[in-house]
Amino acid sequence: LALDRLRTKFKDRFINVGIAEQNLINISTGLAMEGFIVFAYGISAFISMRCYEQLRINLSLFSQFRNINVNLIGVGSGLSYDISGPSHHCLEDISIIRTLPNFILFSPSDYILTEKFTKFAISVKKPKYMRLDGKPLPQIYNSIRSINLENGFYELIEGEKVCMVSTGFMTHKALKVANKLKNKISVGVIDVFLLKPINEDLLLDSLKKYRYIITIEEAFINKGGLDSIISNLLVSKAHNIRLQRIGFNDTHIFTVGNREYLHRLHGLDEENIIAVIEENS
Missing domain, CATH: 3.40.50.920 (Rossmann fold)
Incomplete structure (x- = not known):
């Protein structure tokens, strides 16, 4: 539903690459190198693992000498997609992303933290991975201002x-x-x-x-x-x-x-x- 709203409101800034995570990272990197702020969205297990070589070369390596503001949004962390089975479980993403130099790794527990990090991500020109749950989580934090x-x-x-x-x-x-x-x-x-x-x-x-x-x-x-x-x-x-x-x-x-x-x-x-x-x- 959220993606549908974005697709409708920002038609000229929404690209659906299909089930092709490796190409998603290639396109995102190219756009970022041209100065765009990119948010790349996919299922956690796939956006963190299926395209690992692209994450390592295009984002981790290149960002050491170029400003690359690519923000990976992984939805379905942990056992969010419980009944979908082990192909969709994502129990490895923290370990995997932590091995990549120059990456920032964020794991919010509610929407307040998610909003705070999204605003932060716009101004920080580094690759980032934000791992989201597959279901809405109850609010924990009272306000954005209270969080450092x-x-x-x-x-x-x-x-x-x-x-x-x-x-x-x-x-x-x-x-x-x-x-x-x-x-x-x-x-x-x-x-x-x-x-x-x-x-x-x-x-x-x-x-x-x-x-x-x-x-x-x-x-x-x-x-x-x-x-x-x-x-x-x-x-x-x-x-x-x-x-x-x-x-x-x-x-x-x-x-x-x-x-x-x-x-x-x-x-x-x-x-x-x-x-x-x-x-x-």
Whole structure:
């Protein structure tokens, strides 16, 4: 529906390249090199993986010596397209995009953050990847002005000993868990929305008051995602803090079911997260 409105309102600025992600990046790069601000939209699993060579050469490499303002909009991150199966699941995009020099990686948890980053993206002449959920997410943030994008994260709830660190859709689950436990255990929630670059010193300042950190993400764990970001930070600068990773193990998901059903099968449901927190509090 949103694309239909754009197509109708801006006919001379809307190009449908078809199911051809590699060509999408080629066209986007050419337009950006001519000075255009480009937004390239596609399904997360395809725009981050099917055209990886074009992302690496056309955007990552060229942007090191040219101004290239191409903004990749990946819709359907994580298990958004739950029943579509593993071809449409996107559990690797954070890891993959983080390997590309000169890229900015943004993972918003609501539309306020999305709007803020879109305005930021117009003026920053670098390649960017914004990973969106496949379904509308409830609002978390009150206003655009309250958010400093360069900080890269926001501590939504300040806890005592335990803190959940999440991104995107899973931040909503972290908030639900924290609210369920609030009368028993004070659990912090940090929403990391800028996954590259990372403001390590500022993030560490928020983490070091906790004894136990739990990363929660719709991604393969130990593969360069949010958990790896936090792990690298703790190992190098705060090795006294314990870390627990909640995500998907090293296997594709062929089981058919909705998102919550798949979460229960793989330990990302609220009940399991609560059990992990209670066991380690």
